[in-house]
Amino acid sequence: MAASDIEIAEHNLQHHFADMDQQRETSTFGMWLFLVTEIMFFGGLFCAYLVYRATYYQAFVEGSQTMNIWLGATNTAVLICSSLSMAMAVRCAQLDQRKMMVILLIVTMLFGAAFLGIKAVEYHEHWTHHQFPGPNFQFEGAEAAGVSPQNVQIYFSLYWAMTGLHALHMIIGIGLVTWITIAGARGHYSADYYSPVENVGLYWHFVDLVWIYLFPLLYLISKKHGG
């Protein structure tokens, strides 16, 4: 027999909270604060990016030209759609529409997986073209373009670090969504208790937002683009 909403809520009320309201507000506050720390975490990389882009602008343009703008744009669209499905899933949780919620969470994960798949294709491209920093780094056309390959390597270092860290967060996000999908399918949430869904949703939106910044900064540096 499925538990009622109230029973689900009470079952999940932790002993140190006075009531579900306090628990819900506290957990959401906690997630927002955690996202602030994530902003600072990525912030260090963004700072390094800004400094080196200003210093070695031409090299960054050249590096950016090797990015596949179509794959990048597709990934951006994929993530935006995934945020939509995630937000809809949270809405379903609020309205106690369990089946729809689970479906939308699965759709979110599929979008997430699609993002990672496309990213893997891009990474493979770059890897086979020796565009990975280290002793094997090569960038033909540097001299011709009037930039130093060393400076282009810095662009790529930041590209791999920033998108790599983002991809890591995506993987963690998919893991989290898997967890709430299973819990949701098992009826652990109700209209009175869906904080995990909401908070995972917040995390997912944040990871999406980071990509919204990464895409133009890494892919769209200069208007002059061969495509």
Add this chain to the structure above:
Amino acid sequence: MASQVDGLYLFLVSVSVFFTLLIFALVFVFAVKFRKSAHAKAEHIEGSLPLELTWTLIPLGITMIFFAWGALIYFQEARPPRGAMEVYAVGKQWMWKFEHETGQREINALHVPVGRDVKMIMSSQDVIHSFYVPAFRIKQDVLPGRYTTTWFRPTKVGTYHLFCAEYCGTEHSGMIGEVVVMEATAYQAWLANGGATASMSANGKELFSQLGCATCHRSDTQGRGPNLVGIFGKPVQLNDGRTVMADENYIRESILNPQAKIVAGFQPIMPTFQGQVTEESLGALVSYVKSLSQPQQKAEGGTPQPAAANESN
């Protein structure tokens, strides 16, 4: 300059001692006078806005005086006077290499004449070091990839400690030396016996030819590279609209990473010389380009002529 630092230090010590003794005394007096056996009931005092403002604003005022005085000294330390004698320094694990403009080279010892301004132009071959002469109260980190400068005017003859003050590995505490300040005549004698074959700028001129710089950097407007006569110390317009000062770091960067800044009206075709020039050669080249901006060079014999290209063009 050193005495100014000491003056400021003494001022800070006095003010600090005053406040330290004040706090110690107050704590001690209160702790004794109001000890439980003498003062059984505490009186309840919430606070006092006037007192809070007083002990916020007075320290603020005092610290602003500290700031201004310290800033003044720092400003002077950052601006070597014109006409200073220049010495190039290269720090490497774990020794100091010095080269005087006139060509003398020294290791771990630096001979300078008393009473003259000395400007150090320094870079590192490997990690970050720091040039520290406690007696002169100066210190400046020495970086790889960039020149940093500091200056001093020794006022007393003597030998003074030179320390590396930025941790740099195994023999960091062994990277020490001495600054030997000599009377002017003694210094001249030392120079004469130094065994220097040619000045830094003469060496630089030589390198300028050998490395083929003169091929593009001609002394007319026909070269594929900008004419370097007279550019040192003046602003340069770049092709992206920025204007930068042609200082030692600009010359250095142009040799090692020419694509970073392109002069307006020129193509980015200069190859990099990274790996082909040592720190000492870089110093010589920088010295040479500087000399192209100096009105007369008696040592060189008249107005310096730019180095000739290796082959006629």
Add this chain to the structure above:
Amino acid sequence: MATAVQATVERENYLNNGYTLKSWLLTKDHKRIAILYLISITAMFFVGGFFAMLIRLELLTPAGDLVSSDTYNKLFTMHGISMIFFFLIPSVPAVLGNFLIPLMIGAKDLAFPKLNLASWYIFMIGATFGLTSMLLGGVDTGWTFYTPFSTTYSNTHVIGAALGIFIAGFASIFTGLNFIVTIHRMRAPGMTWNRLPLFCWSNYAASVIMVLGTPVVAITILLVALERLFHIGVFNPALGGDPLLFQHLFWFYSHPAVYIMILPGMGVISEVVPCFARKRVFGYEFVALASIAIAVLGFLVWAHHMYVAGISVYAALVFSLLSYLVAIPSAVKVFNWTATLYKGSIRYDTPMLYAFAFIGLFTIGGLTGVFLASLGIDVHVTDTYFVVAHFHFVMVGGMVVAYLAGLHFWWPKMTGKLYPEGWAKLSALLVFVGFNLTFLPQFVLGYMGMPRRYHAYPPEFQVLNVLSTAGASVLAVGYVLPMIYFVWSLRYGKDAGPNPWNAVGLEWMTESPPPTHNFDETPVVTWEAYDYEHQPDEEVTVGR
């Protein structure tokens, strides 16, 4: 004749609520987690102290004759890493903060108990990485990991140590996050911000720094590790990188980090002084706001570590000005604590003795910070023993002293036992004397020009070094004694009641040791903080 049968069954408290290892290692009780942290950081303190002992022994003589240069470089690096990342940063927050904050605000636990436990495990993993690097041969980059030495030139276990710090950083972030959310959301009815104990204000401010600053050093140290692994060149000038970028990113955290370290200590003093002066802290609002001001301003001054690093003159001017500003709130706090003593009724119990020591030593340490904020002076004394003396004054003379004050003050609450007061007073004296003898000479050494991180030094510096080492041996005794008598007190100490000091605060209104759920009923607060005016003042026997 009805004599009540004394219950021989021990009252349930958080310590006897389960004796199995599992009940401790899987606990979600903030009090037990605090004890777990207490054991871990004490161990790391002695690890760091061991390295310090070897350093001071080496520095007895000008020649580098006790250990090799490489070993010496590893010693000061590992001393710094152990003490800063694995002792000082967690100390008051993870031990006293974890234990006390829920009690002080009338809550049953922190907001996220499981996260709290995870935080301890993460700390242990980080410390394990760190210790393993040390045991496998050590690190020699200095705790500051300056590039390109750390990324390209060092031949030691940099990546292991960097990962250890990276991981431990998350422990710090999660603790800070927990505290902020707890203080916002879990206060008992009537516990307004204006009635919050200053210990909570200080930990709150420190938590803000933990949450905002630590991620930056995390990514920075991660980049160093990546650079070592993949030679990517972000900080290496030979590959187009900028070593100063490392320094900016590093100090952006590491300067606020010192406020993470000192603010909780100041919070302890703000609790101890009112209790032993029997009156409310003078200028409560100002002390609370000063904590916030320190946290905010602390983020704006990082490049005062870089005046001679090659930054522009204008940048240096800005950072110098701001560095003076950050000194002001600390000064305000010192004045307020001193004013609290005025017309108080002062007891000389050990916590108060440590508080006196703190006020004096922190004043000296803080004032010497003002010296360093001065551009003209800093050029001469940066990277010398002057800086070493300054930070040991604030960190050891300030923070460790405050930590000891707090341990003594709340030991009865945490363990239900009284420590032996005579031995405690003796230790406090040894700490004070030993500390001053160790570090005062170092100011002179620094101004005379002795650089830091020097294995061998010119002979004219020897006398002061010998004094310093002598002081260190006294200090060491002062630290070892509490270890002994605290442990002794667990078995043989007198039972403390709920409130042996007659202190004001919710934590004193529950049993010692507290029950697992802290309060039998959620308290409702109707009185102001530090309401010593209405607190009974009976003679308290704190036994020997």
